[in-house]
Each structure stands twice: as C-alpha cells, then as structure tokens.
Amino acid sequence: MSNKISRRDFLKISGIGVTAAAVLTGCGPASRYVVRQSYVDMPEYNQTGKSTYYATTCQECPAGCGLIVRTQEGRAIKVEGNPNHPVNQGKVCSRGLTSVQGLYNPDRIGGPLQRTRGDRSSQPLTWEEAVSTVQNGLSNPEKTAFLLGLMPDHLFDLVTEFSETTGAAAPVRYSALGTLEGRATLLAASKKMYGTDQFPYFDLSAADVVFNFGADYLETWLSPLAYSRGYRKMRKQEFGKRGYIVAFGARQSLTASNADEWIPVTPGSEGLVALAIGQITARLKGQTIPALFAGVNLQAAADAAGISLQKLQQLGQLFANAENSLAIPGGAALTTSVGYETAQAVLGLNILADNLGKPGGVFLAPGTTSTASMEAVKTLIQRCLDGEVDTLFIHGCNPIFELPDKLGFEKALEKVKTIISFAPFEDETALVSDFVFPDHTGLESFGYQRLLAGTDRSTYSSIQPVVQPVHNTKSTVDVLLAAAAAIPALSANLNYTDEVDFIQQKISSLIQAGGFFTASEMPTFWSKWLQFGGWWKNAANFGTPRDATKLDLELNMNTPQKVTEGEEFHLVTFSTQMGDGRGANRPWLQETPDPQTTVTWNSWIEMHPATAEHLGIMDDDIVEITPIGGTNTIEAIVYLYPAIRPDTVAIPFGQGHTALGRWAEGRGVNPAKLWSETTNQAGELTISDTLVTITPTGRRRPLARQESRVGVYGDGEH
Amino acid sequence: MAELLKEQEETQKWGMVIDMDICSGCQACVTACSMENNVPFVGEDEMAYGRGLQWMRIRRYWEGEYPEVTPTHQPMLCQQCGSAPCEPVCPTFASVHSQEEQINVQVYNRCIGTRYCANNCPFSARVFNWFDYETPAPMNSYLNPDVSVRRRGIMEKCTFCVQRIVHGRQQAAAEGREVEDGDIVPACAQACPTDAIVFGDLSDPESKVSKMSRSDRAFKELEELGTQPKVIYLKGGKSYGG
Structure with a gap:
C-alpha cells in the first residue's frame, strides 16, 4: 500500500468501505502469518488501540459463511458477517459468533500428544515425532483410512489427491449435522429427479406458497443465513405480498413456527402427503396425473398422516392455485426408511409446479458435492473390523459421539493399530485415540470452503488466520505434507511446499475464471483473495435442474410405523x-x-x-x-x-x-x-x-x- | 470536528425498530449482544434461578391450542425510555439520561446495587451481577476493549451499543461530515439474519427507522405507561394484516 493512499481511500477503492466493517489484511504476499506482538512494537497495520479486521470463513458448520473478524492487539475480539460474501451477506448466526470461544477455549489441547486409549493421561510429543508417526501411517497407504468432517474442503481435496495418488481408500466424510439435515438423501433424490449431484437451492424469495417437509432452514439446515435472507424477501415481496408457508412435521421447529400453518403429520407419512398433494394438484390443473402421483390413495394418505381428507384437499388446492409454488424436502422427513422416496416425491412436486430454474422455484447451487452416505461409514467400519486398517486418521469429526452406538464404531476401533486424531479439543474420539495432533481452530487456519449450499454463484470462500495460533498446534495439511515429503512415492506427486502453497496451486485456475476480481500473478491474487474473504463470480450462475424422470416413476411408499397409543x-x-x-x-x-x-x-x-x-x-x-x-x-x-x-x-x-x-x-x-x-x-x-x-x-x-x-x-x- | 460533534449531540435521537413480521426468533441477536458487550455467562444453576445476564431476550409466548398452536417471538431489550421509570429511583444517579446520545445509560462505577431501577422497569430489561463470573484465561482474550467489564453488585442493561454510537460519531466528525443513516449499527442489528432489527436516528424524518416507525403496524410496548420507549415494534407474525 502506498503512503499516499490513506486507509480509507484504499478501502473505497477496494469497494468494501461501505459498511462499518473494514478489511485491511492481505497487504502483500509477505503477510502470511499474523503476529501477536507486544503493545510497544506492533506491526504497521496493527496499531495499538485501533481494530484490524480480517476476512475469513466460518468453520462452525459446512454452510461456509463469510466472516469479518475484529481483532485488536493481536486478539480476536468479535465475529461479524462479511457484507460482500454471497452466502450470508453480512449476517452471522449464534454459532459463528461464538467461534472465538472455541479459539480461546481453556480446554484446548496445547500440543501433540501420545495417549493411552480410554485413559485420560497423555504424554507430550514434539511435532517432529508427530510427523514421523504420520509418516509411518502414510507409508503404507493400502492400510490407511481417513475419516473427515464436512469442513474444511481444502483438507478433503488434499486427502483425495493422496488417495488417488496411492490407491488408498477415498476419504469418508461424516457429520451428524448432515444426517439431521438429510443431506445424503436430498442429494441422491436430486440426482434421480434433477439429474445432478448438486444441492438444489430453494428460492424462497419470490415464492407464493411454500410446502416445507421437515427442512429446518431457519435453524441449521444447509445454509440457514442464506435461507433466512430468502425468508425475509419472501415476507417483503412487492405490493404487500408475503407468501404462505405450510410446514409438515410431527414437531414444530422454529422454522415451522415461522410458517403460516403447521400440519402435525405422523413421522414417516410426509412422502404420502406429498404424493397426495401432487395428485390433487395435477387433477386441478387438468393434467394427466403423472405416474409418480397416480398410485396414491388420498384417503389412505390422509389417514396415515393423521389429518382429514378435507384438509388434504384444501392443501392440494393451495399448492395448485398459487402462481409460484415451492416444495422443500429435508430433515426428519428424509431420515426414515422411506426418506429417499419422500425426497423424490417432494422434488417431484416442484416439477409439477413447473418452477425449475424460475424465480420462486428450484435452482442448483454451483459446484458438485461430496457428502458421504452412511454406507461409506459402514464400509470403513467393516474395513476396521477386518483388520484392513492399520492407521486411521480422524479430522473434523467426532464419530464416537455422532454415530449410533449400534453401529459398533467403538468396537471396530479396537482392531485399528494406530488411531490419529487431529481434534483441537479432547473430544470423545480423541480419548480413544493413540495420538492427538491438534489442528488449529478455524480462526487460526488457512484453507477454503468451496461447497456452499447457500450461494447463487461459483464461490471459493477463503479461510485465513486472524490471530497467531494460541497453542503449539499445527495445521493438519502441513503435517500431512511434511510427512508425505519424506516418502518418495508421495512427494513426487504431492508437490507442495506447505499449506499455503497447496491452496495457491489449487486456486490458481481461478485467476482466469472470471471472478469479481483478478490479478496478473498469484501474489496479488492471493492478497485479494485474503482481503475479500474468497473468490466468487460477479453475477449469479445458478444451474437449472432438469426434469430427469418426467415424473414417470412409481415409488414404493410404505405407510409409517404404527405405535401403541400412550405406550x-x-x-x-x-x-x-x-x-x-x-x-x-x-x-x-x-x-x-x-x-x-x-x-x-x-x-x-x-x-x-x-x-x-x-x-x-x-x-x-x-x-x-x-x-x-x-x-x-x-x-x-x-x-x-x-x-x-x-x-x-x-x-x-x-x-x-x-x-x-x-x-x-x-x-x-x-x-x-x-x-x-x-x-x-x-x-x-x-x-x-x-x-x-x-x-x-x-x-x-x-x-x-x-x-x-x-x-x-x-x-x-x- | 468539535462543532460537528456538538451539533450531533443536540439533535440525534437514537431509536430502534423491530419488525416482528420477519423476526424468526433465532436468538442470533442475543449471542451477538453478549459477545459484543462482554456479558458474562453465568452457568446452568444461575440461569435456573433467573440470574442470566442477557441484555436481550426473546420473549416466546404460545398462542392457540394444538394443532393450531404457535409461538410469537419478540425481542425484548432496554426500551431506552424518554421518560424512564428506572432513572428517578436511583439514589446514586447511576441510571441517568444521556444528553449526548438521548439514551438511558448505566454508570457502572456509580452503581451500588440497590436494584431499585430493576424493580421499577416495566420491561424487566435490567439484569444484575449477583456474583463475579469468571471468564477463564485465555478466554478473556476476546473481551471487547471498548466495553467495561462489570463486577459483582452492578446493574447492567442494553446500551444501544453506545461504544459504537460514539465511534460512529467520532469517525464522521473526523471525516468532516454528518453521521449518515446506517453508519452506526448495534451488534444485534448487525447480526440479525433477517434484518428485522433496524437502528438509526429518529430525529431525522428521512432515516430508515423514522420511516419504519410511521408504519401502520408500529406500536410501542406498554405504551400506556407513558415511558416514551425508543424501541418501536412492527406488529407481525401470523396476525399481521388480520
């Protein structure tokens, strides 16, 4: 930054100075790490008594919202939303706001540890010993396995590259949040009905009637801040139009209580209700009833759901008569034995409503995704039980807590010779690990998140440290790269000097990809990447779902389980x-x-x-x-x-x-x-x-x- | 700069509009407020005794009978009354009206903890530090240097993020301009995922808050008490328009 340009002018030029929050980092390629220094000797950009703001990406859930973190004297003070970020547009939820309590948590692990399984005691190691332990594991790729969380994506990309290079098993990604959201089911159904692996994006903003089958989009579902924005826009449409939301579900969630009507249907009957609404809609529109909806018996569906036929007819009319009707599948409706069929039925309603790729309808969020289903986790468990895994690496996931006991994950771990956890906290899984090599927390890390369910444009959201690491932790990507460097077969193919180099090589293609900024070479691109909190396109480039089935399929929708009343x-x-x-x-x-x-x-x-x-x-x-x-x-x-x-x-x-x-x-x-x-x-x-x-x-x-x-x-x- | 600051002092009247039609009740404002204002967490037992220190709370009232039952969510915070019941009862002038910002402020180092003000607040907007609450190191690192950390025996409440008001005014004055609408945003409004909370200068008829406060849906909580609240709610939820 030249001396002649004041800080404020600089911000105006970069187009970010419009809000109270300002971004000041990324002044040059040298500013790779933030230094926490004494008050008397602060770096030029870190003036005593003045706050410095850094753009990064929230790591509390996979939505990948852009953050601006206020720091002062090298400490992270307050998390705010990044106003320019396409996912959250300056907003932030309770989880993001408390991420500084993760960063400064007194219960963090201070450095690499060797543990005795099931015992609370541990011995400290050096990072050199840690790297050589990881190296031992990596040198035998057929016998390794990776279990990763849903973020960050750059680690997933590196491990995927590792497994492709060596022929090791692909990394498994799991999060209980994904299960609660019905992620895998939604994706599978989207593939079947819309012919793509992408997340559908449901555009609440211009919808007239929304039928929500279980998606808690105002709380945690996929991208709550993006959907909250959609919800607001829906309530504030032109000429006082405010939309009408009907929520189906056995329990009224916060999202359902913000709907205009809540229909307490029996768990597992959502799919039948969706089919019935489809049949009524098709009939009212004077169409031939598509095969998907033809088979359902309205009275039987109403009985299964525990609502009256009259109510069902009324809902069908509501859906059929609206100009822009939208149906959303998610959450508890998808995590049943008929969840996949339910998701298909609900996605089919959108095809029937003819809203694909139209305002108030369904779009496709850019970017393919990689959520693993439970089958992959089961395969991993079986591999462990068969003694095929010598070294299990666990990052960003707490399987002992998040998986059902009945799956027997804990038992399977007993067959694994070495378990390495990268958890920054002593969680349930770290306690049964042999080694814990703590990663930085989100606010101390580099990285990116590129699978964003709530964005309308191709986006890579950048993660950068806003403070110097509080403890003797080390980035997992750096640990893996250091270990790989000593293995000739790996170092030839994974040619990255460190984490930042890896990220830069991964994002180098974005320089020419037509984003809202570009640069002639990587150092400048990198400093803008850090400054703006990522890279995204100038305009929305939503995909349009296609009608892959023409609704010509029949679903075997079982009736929900019966319970003995009162018992x-x-x-x-x-x-x-x-x-x-x-x-x-x-x-x-x-x-x-x-x-x-x-x-x-x-x-x-x-x-x-x-x-x-x-x-x-x-x-x-x-x-x-x-x-x-x-x-x-x-x-x-x-x-x-x-x-x-x-x-x-x-x-x-x-x-x-x-x-x-x-x-x-x-x-x-x-x-x-x-x-x-x-x-x-x-x-x-x-x-x-x-x-x-x-x-x-x-x-x-x-x-x-x-x-x-x-x-x-x-x-x-x- | 001094004149500009002076001018602002005499005219600005800060106010807030909360649109309950789009408030989802998600509690992001509650967390945002607590993280901005160094509000200590008190733990499960103290929360159970009703000694939580949230400056902002979401009032949730159930309406109707199953299956037509539904809650309303209403954010409740200090209403920054123009004629505040908490002020005349304070024996130490800790609860006073600020001429500069036209809000009700709490002067922590005057407060001796009689709690008269809390008894007199019709909105139950004030909270009391019954104990010293520990923020174990290094968690104290995130404490906001612009906001005092309160000790045991002190009453506290929403300040409309007065530190942000002061900062915004100084910033504008240093740049030789008036404070513009939207320059100053308290933590709750900044976080609010649906933008249901809007903050601004009520003395400026063109500001966003002023325009919104003239809505047909506008009302003030317990208006009949005549406390002249500066928080204006817009009627909403499912009763909107009905």
Missing part, C-alpha cells in the same frame, strides 16, 4: 445451535436459550402436555427413554411442549458429551445412543424411525429455562 412414541431428533455437537463447549452457545423452549445448558425431551398427563408426568420430571428393540436407555428431563404430536417425543442433538471440556461434559443426553443403525435407500441413517417407550424415574430436576422461574423456588406448579 410407544415416535422419537424425533432435531438439531440445535450445538450443530453436530461441537458447539457444546462454547459457554455462550450453552447460555443462549433454545428459541422454542428457552432452555439453556441442558437437553430435554419434548412431550405433549396431554401425553404427559396420561403418563402421570410433570414438567421437569426425569424420564427413562428406551428404544423399542434396543437395550441402551437414556434419561432426560421433560419439557411440556404444546406444539408436538401426542404420539411423538423429541430430543435435541448436541449435548450428552462425556468429554470435550468443562462446559460440555456431563451435561444433557446424546440421543445418538438410541438411534438405529439401519439406513434408507439413499444410505442415510433412519433415525426418525426410532420408536421409544417412556418410564418415569420418580426424580425431578428443574431445567434452566429463561421463560419461568416457577418450580425452582418451589412457589407453584405449572
């Missing part, structure tokens, strides 16, 4: 701000009340007041929950929730940690203990098929809720 219950697991469980060690995520119940710091089981009365259960009673056909039981505190079907109970996901630090441990319950290991046609866990029985324990414990103090002081009952 057995459907169990709905829903996602919260804890995400896949990694949020539980952020005290402010714990203390931010759940929007629907206002409960903090715990888990609860939601039960309809009438059901509770029938079972003789009061608010705050502790009950034992037993899955039908299972032996694992868990105990949870009852919350009387008026907006849930009487034959259904619901538990939030994310609590119930047995590790992960002082704020997460021994708090609440983990419903994954109850999940069955069965999968649907798309290879997704059928967690919403879980049936449970409820037994009072006779004990009580008041939930820390913001809404009421009654019960705690003992001055009255509900």
Whole structure:
C-alpha cells in the first residue's frame, strides 16, 4: 500500500468501505502469518488501540459463511458477517459468533500428544515425532483410512489427491449435522429427479406458497443465513405480498413456527402427503396425473398422516392455485426408511409446479458435492473390523459421539493399530485415540470452503488466520505434507511446499475464471483473495435442474410405523445451535436459550402436555427413554411442549458429551445412543424411525429455562 | 470536528425498530449482544434461578391450542425510555439520561446495587451481577476493549451499543461530515439474519427507522405507561394484516 493512499481511500477503492466493517489484511504476499506482538512494537497495520479486521470463513458448520473478524492487539475480539460474501451477506448466526470461544477455549489441547486409549493421561510429543508417526501411517497407504468432517474442503481435496495418488481408500466424510439435515438423501433424490449431484437451492424469495417437509432452514439446515435472507424477501415481496408457508412435521421447529400453518403429520407419512398433494394438484390443473402421483390413495394418505381428507384437499388446492409454488424436502422427513422416496416425491412436486430454474422455484447451487452416505461409514467400519486398517486418521469429526452406538464404531476401533486424531479439543474420539495432533481452530487456519449450499454463484470462500495460533498446534495439511515429503512415492506427486502453497496451486485456475476480481500473478491474487474473504463470480450462475424422470416413476411408499397409543412414541431428533455437537463447549452457545423452549445448558425431551398427563408426568420430571428393540436407555428431563404430536417425543442433538471440556461434559443426553443403525435407500441413517417407550424415574430436576422461574423456588406448579 | 460533534449531540435521537413480521426468533441477536458487550455467562444453576445476564431476550409466548398452536417471538431489550421509570429511583444517579446520545445509560462505577431501577422497569430489561463470573484465561482474550467489564453488585442493561454510537460519531466528525443513516449499527442489528432489527436516528424524518416507525403496524410496548420507549415494534407474525 502506498503512503499516499490513506486507509480509507484504499478501502473505497477496494469497494468494501461501505459498511462499518473494514478489511485491511492481505497487504502483500509477505503477510502470511499474523503476529501477536507486544503493545510497544506492533506491526504497521496493527496499531495499538485501533481494530484490524480480517476476512475469513466460518468453520462452525459446512454452510461456509463469510466472516469479518475484529481483532485488536493481536486478539480476536468479535465475529461479524462479511457484507460482500454471497452466502450470508453480512449476517452471522449464534454459532459463528461464538467461534472465538472455541479459539480461546481453556480446554484446548496445547500440543501433540501420545495417549493411552480410554485413559485420560497423555504424554507430550514434539511435532517432529508427530510427523514421523504420520509418516509411518502414510507409508503404507493400502492400510490407511481417513475419516473427515464436512469442513474444511481444502483438507478433503488434499486427502483425495493422496488417495488417488496411492490407491488408498477415498476419504469418508461424516457429520451428524448432515444426517439431521438429510443431506445424503436430498442429494441422491436430486440426482434421480434433477439429474445432478448438486444441492438444489430453494428460492424462497419470490415464492407464493411454500410446502416445507421437515427442512429446518431457519435453524441449521444447509445454509440457514442464506435461507433466512430468502425468508425475509419472501415476507417483503412487492405490493404487500408475503407468501404462505405450510410446514409438515410431527414437531414444530422454529422454522415451522415461522410458517403460516403447521400440519402435525405422523413421522414417516410426509412422502404420502406429498404424493397426495401432487395428485390433487395435477387433477386441478387438468393434467394427466403423472405416474409418480397416480398410485396414491388420498384417503389412505390422509389417514396415515393423521389429518382429514378435507384438509388434504384444501392443501392440494393451495399448492395448485398459487402462481409460484415451492416444495422443500429435508430433515426428519428424509431420515426414515422411506426418506429417499419422500425426497423424490417432494422434488417431484416442484416439477409439477413447473418452477425449475424460475424465480420462486428450484435452482442448483454451483459446484458438485461430496457428502458421504452412511454406507461409506459402514464400509470403513467393516474395513476396521477386518483388520484392513492399520492407521486411521480422524479430522473434523467426532464419530464416537455422532454415530449410533449400534453401529459398533467403538468396537471396530479396537482392531485399528494406530488411531490419529487431529481434534483441537479432547473430544470423545480423541480419548480413544493413540495420538492427538491438534489442528488449529478455524480462526487460526488457512484453507477454503468451496461447497456452499447457500450461494447463487461459483464461490471459493477463503479461510485465513486472524490471530497467531494460541497453542503449539499445527495445521493438519502441513503435517500431512511434511510427512508425505519424506516418502518418495508421495512427494513426487504431492508437490507442495506447505499449506499455503497447496491452496495457491489449487486456486490458481481461478485467476482466469472470471471472478469479481483478478490479478496478473498469484501474489496479488492471493492478497485479494485474503482481503475479500474468497473468490466468487460477479453475477449469479445458478444451474437449472432438469426434469430427469418426467415424473414417470412409481415409488414404493410404505405407510409409517404404527405405535401403541400412550405406550410407544415416535422419537424425533432435531438439531440445535450445538450443530453436530461441537458447539457444546462454547459457554455462550450453552447460555443462549433454545428459541422454542428457552432452555439453556441442558437437553430435554419434548412431550405433549396431554401425553404427559396420561403418563402421570410433570414438567421437569426425569424420564427413562428406551428404544423399542434396543437395550441402551437414556434419561432426560421433560419439557411440556404444546406444539408436538401426542404420539411423538423429541430430543435435541448436541449435548450428552462425556468429554470435550468443562462446559460440555456431563451435561444433557446424546440421543445418538438410541438411534438405529439401519439406513434408507439413499444410505442415510433412519433415525426418525426410532420408536421409544417412556418410564418415569420418580426424580425431578428443574431445567434452566429463561421463560419461568416457577418450580425452582418451589412457589407453584405449572 | 468539535462543532460537528456538538451539533450531533443536540439533535440525534437514537431509536430502534423491530419488525416482528420477519423476526424468526433465532436468538442470533442475543449471542451477538453478549459477545459484543462482554456479558458474562453465568452457568446452568444461575440461569435456573433467573440470574442470566442477557441484555436481550426473546420473549416466546404460545398462542392457540394444538394443532393450531404457535409461538410469537419478540425481542425484548432496554426500551431506552424518554421518560424512564428506572432513572428517578436511583439514589446514586447511576441510571441517568444521556444528553449526548438521548439514551438511558448505566454508570457502572456509580452503581451500588440497590436494584431499585430493576424493580421499577416495566420491561424487566435490567439484569444484575449477583456474583463475579469468571471468564477463564485465555478466554478473556476476546473481551471487547471498548466495553467495561462489570463486577459483582452492578446493574447492567442494553446500551444501544453506545461504544459504537460514539465511534460512529467520532469517525464522521473526523471525516468532516454528518453521521449518515446506517453508519452506526448495534451488534444485534448487525447480526440479525433477517434484518428485522433496524437502528438509526429518529430525529431525522428521512432515516430508515423514522420511516419504519410511521408504519401502520408500529406500536410501542406498554405504551400506556407513558415511558416514551425508543424501541418501536412492527406488529407481525401470523396476525399481521388480520
């Protein structure tokens, strides 16, 4: 930056100075690492008493929102949204806001460790020893396996390259959040109905009528900030038009409570309802009823869902008569044994509504994706059991916490000779690992996220460190590259000096790809890449889904499971701000009340007041929950929730940690203990098929809720 | 610069509009406020005793009977009353009206913790530090240097992010210009995923808040008490238009 250009002018030139947040980093290729220095000797751009803002990408969930992090004196102070970023456009959710509590968490692992499995003690190692341990694993590629989370993408790309070079098994990606969202099912159904591996993007902004089958798009689903923006635009259409949202689901989520109508259908009946609505719509539009919708019996569908035929007809009319109708499949509707068929039926409704590629309809988010289904995880477990895995690398994923017990992952690990975890925190999986080589947290790392379900244009979102690493941690990509460098077969093909070099080589093709900025050479491109928080196209380049089936298919849609009234219950697991469980060690995520119940710091089981009365259960009673056909039981505190079907109970996901630090441990319950290991046609866990029985324990414990103090002081009952 | 600052002092009247038609109740504002303003977390037991320190809370009221049951979500924060019930009862003038920003401020080093102000607040917008709450190192690193850290025995509440107001005014004055609408954004409005919270100068009839406050849907909470709140809600939810 020349002396003649003031900071403000510079920002004006770069077009970012329009908001309170300003980006100042990336002044040159030399600024690779941020230095935390004493007050008296600050770098030029880091003036004492003045904040410096860095653009990076949120690593709390795979949505990949752009962040601007305010730093002062080398400390990360506050997370704000990047106003120019195509995913979140300056907005940020509770999870992103608390990422500094992950960075500065006192329970982080300070450096590489050797552990004894199942034991809390550990011995420190040097990074040289760590690298040679990794090298031992990599030198035998057939016997290695990688289990990765849904972010970051650059690590996934490197490991994919590694496996392609060596013939090792492809990395497996898993996140419980992906399961709760029904990601694999949505993708499989999208491939079948729209002929592509891309995520559909549902354009709420111009829709008249939205039928939402289970997608919690205002909370955690795919890209909550992008969908929140769509929701706002939908409510603020021209001439006072505000759209009409109908939400289907056994439990009223926050998203459903922001709908105009909530239809409490039996879990597993969403697909039948979608088919019935399709049939009614086709009939009202005077079309020949497509094969997809022809087979369903309206009365049977209404009975299965537990709603009246009249209501069903009325909903069908609503969908048929609207100018822009939109149907969204997601969440609990997809995690059943008929989830794949349900997703197809709902995506088929959009074809029927003729909204593909039209405003208020369905688009395709740019970029293909790589979400692994549960089948890949099962294959990995089988490989472990067969003794085919000597070294298992785990990064960004906490399988012991996130996978159902019945899958037997923990047992399979016993057959693995060396387990290496890259977790920055001592999570459940790190405890059963032989080595922990802690990666930086998101705010200390380089990287990129390129699979963004909430963007309308091709985007690579850049991750850069906003502060110097707090502990003696090392980037996993650097560890892998250092280890690979010593293996001749690998170093010949993985020719990268370090993480930054790897990223630069990966993004070099973007220089000529027609983004909103470009440069003549990499150093300048790199500094802009860091400054703007990534690279994206100037204008939307949504894909248009195509009608791959012409709706000429028949689905075998089984009716939902029956429960004995008052004895057995459907169990709905829903996602919260804890995400896949990694949020539980952020005290402010714990203390931010759940929007629907206002409960903090715990888990609860939601039960309809009438059901509770029938079972003789009061608010705050502790009950034992037993899955039908299972032996694992868990105990949870009852919350009387008026907006849930009487034959259904619901538990939030994310609590119930047995590790992960002082704020997460021994708090609440983990419903994954109850999940069955069965999968649907798309290879997704059928967690919403879980049936449970409820037994009072006779004990009580008041939930820390913001809404009421009654019960705690003992001055009255509900 | 001094004149510009002076001029702003006399005219600006900060206010907020919350559009409940698009507020989803997601709580991002609550977290944003807490992270910006060094609000300590109190833990499960203290939360259960109602001693949470959130300056902002989302009031959730269930309406209707199953299956037509649905909640309303209403963000509730200090209403920055023009005629504030908390002010005359404070024996130490810790709860006072700021001439400069036209908001109700809490002077922490005057506060002796009588809690009269909280008793008198019809919005239950004030929270009290019953204890010293620890933010164990290195977690104290993220504390905002622009905002005081409060100790035990101190009353606190929403300040409309007064540090951002001051910063915005100084910035504009240093550049020799007026504060423009949208220059100053409190943490809650900045985070709000649906842009339901809008902040600005109510004395400027052309500002976004002023325009929104003239909406048919506008109302003030407990308006009949005559406290002249500077937070204006726009009626919303499913009752909008009905």
